[in-house]
């Protein structure tokens with residue numbers, strides 16, 4: 001029987017492309033059909049109930065009991081009408097994926113028959129057993145129970161699967177004692193802090209603004225690989241990345257994949273998951289090939305952050321589910337293949353008022369420009385002040401492979417503004433802010449005008465972790481598999497806090513007698529000076545930048561366990577308490593959970609590596625070596641001289657060297673693992689894994705990849721990079 005590798009290749013070559021038929025060629029015909037959105041609520045609810053829930057969505061205040069009763073019954077009617085039989089609270093525990101616990105609408109009655117029921121109470125709150133979700137020690141001291149509580153700002157939706165339909169209700173997840181155990185709860189707190197702080201600052205310019213919403217557009221990168229090839233590699237199936245594999249002769253060097261024609265099989269898959277996503281109201285808009293072979297990207301139109309993140313979490317689930325129908329496995333890992341680009345999830349962020357103004361979009365009038373500069377410079381100042389938290393917010397074992405590696409933004413947080421705005425800030429910094437309006441129409445209170453239309457795409461800097469792109473900031477360092485809530489909670493919290501500080505400083509100057517505009521300009525000017533060091537327009541991937549950043553005093557923490565320290569610093573605790581985003585207990589619990597996940601993932605990788613070396617790689621090497629030995633013996637037997645089998649002898653020797661190297665190193669790695677495993681403290685344990693266990697990965701891989709290049713191709717058991725990346 002041929003090996004799994006060749007069976008897999010044959011399977012891929014004989015694939016047929018499943019037919020994909022969207023319900024209509026017009027997306028507007030089916031967009032959002034599976035969402036209980038405002039329009040449907042209006043149809044299913046009384047006028048008063050609709051008004052009441054609309055208010056509560058806007059204000060975040062809780063609903064009256066009778067109203068929730070009405071909403072529940074309307075939701076049930078709508079969902080059953082569409083064929084749903086079950087409902088579930090849908091939440092985002094700190095495992096990184098989404099969680100569901102399905103309950104049936106069905107309820108038996110006393111007379112032995114049954115009805116379908118869904119009460120307001122069941123809608124608003126549930127008590128799933130929280131004991132198996134990570135809680136960072138919070139649950140040990142109290143009860144195992146946790147609560148899920150309805151988030152009315154994200155609409156309920158129906159998930160369809162081949163065997164049934166389920167009504168999903170987005171919720172937050174908190175412990176029995178009220179601490180957040182999920183990603184959504186702190187995000188909502190950060191957004192509300194930001195809303196409040198932004199409104200206060202907006203009122204300097206426009207009293208009519210009543211709400212500021214943070215918006216987010218998430219670009220999602222991913223790899224596709226055929227399931228048969230995927231299943232033939234336990235490293236991919238157990239860890240999401242290849243632990244071994246020699247780079248194929250052709251990789252991404254020709255850059256012929258980027259924006260190239262989408263392969264037909266992939267196109268069918270994209271169309272399929274896009275259709276499912278659109279039915280769920282996820283406004284997917286773009287799709288294209290990415291730089292690496294078999295790497296792709298999709299992006300929706302931006303939405304309010306909370307919704308954008310729910311949609312991204314849902315999208316990742318959908319992509320995975322739909323992939324099965326196409327015999328694809330979608331790899332969301334940040335670095336599935338060494339030697340070619342990894343995947344990110346660019347977070348495009350801006351602030352938009354209820355009057356429809358994007359606060360990060362420069363305006364035409366001086367007043368608008370000052371408003372723009374206020375929010376723009378405060379964001380820069382916030383990221384400067386809390387760069388360490390921004391770094392912590394994107395840390396994970398997977399993203400460590402990307403940050404600081406050659407094709408992703410480095411572990412140094414810097415901000416790219418583009419030459420125009422950079423010049424504007426430089427001019428403001430050096431200009432004399434005056435009380436008199438200058439004669440020169442290009443100057444206003446002594447400061448230059450901001451061009452209302454920025455040269456956007458022309459001077460994009462793809463090497464910056466945090467770049468201004470015309471009317472939004474783009475946090476590019478977020479990992480492809482991440483829940484964007486982590487970085488977005490931090491970004492919105494630090495900007496909220498910064499805006500509060502800004503207002504205090506401006507008000508102080510106004511009190512002292514300064515005119516409002518001048519007071520604002522004075523503080524902006526000071527912030528520009530203070531935060532100058534974080535601005536960088538050059539190549540973020542270069543070695544020079546690493547040196548310069550060190551001179552500027554910017555931190556460059558390359559690994560997760562140390563990057564996470566920022567979460568529990570005194571400074572961070574103060575920030576989180578002040579803004580109400582995390583209590584000390586919550587952030588410490590979260591810190592612990594992240595560390596636990598870090599070392600556990602490394603532990604799994606190390607085990608898989610050992611297993612594969614011992615049970616796949618070494619046997620393959622020995623078996624090939626034995627063939628060579630037989631060959632040499634035969635040649636000798638029939639009288640050949642040693643110089644005729646010199647090459648064979650050399651390969652035999654080399655193979656022995658490689659085998660010995662990987663065997664010894666795997667054994668040593670196992671010893672280091674044992675030592676690390678007995679460490680109690682999760683930070684120490686993570687560091688031990690990171691420094692003492694992980695250091696074996698690259699050398700072992702190097703020698704395994706050498707063996708791969710020597711062994712007879714037809715005897716090599718694992719699908720090779722050229723197959724994983726180029727056959728589909």
Ligand code: ADP
Pocket residue numbers: 215216217218219299300301302348349350351358471472
């Ligand atoms: P690219 O960065 O590849 O040029 P786009 O400019 O189309 O792509 O934007 C990428 C993402 O940014 C999309 O999801 C888009 O909707 C989103 N986006 C565009 N404008 C804003 C904005 N003002 N606020 C937040 N996201 C935005």
Ligand code: MG
Pocket residue numbers: 219346474
């Ligand atoms: Mg982009």
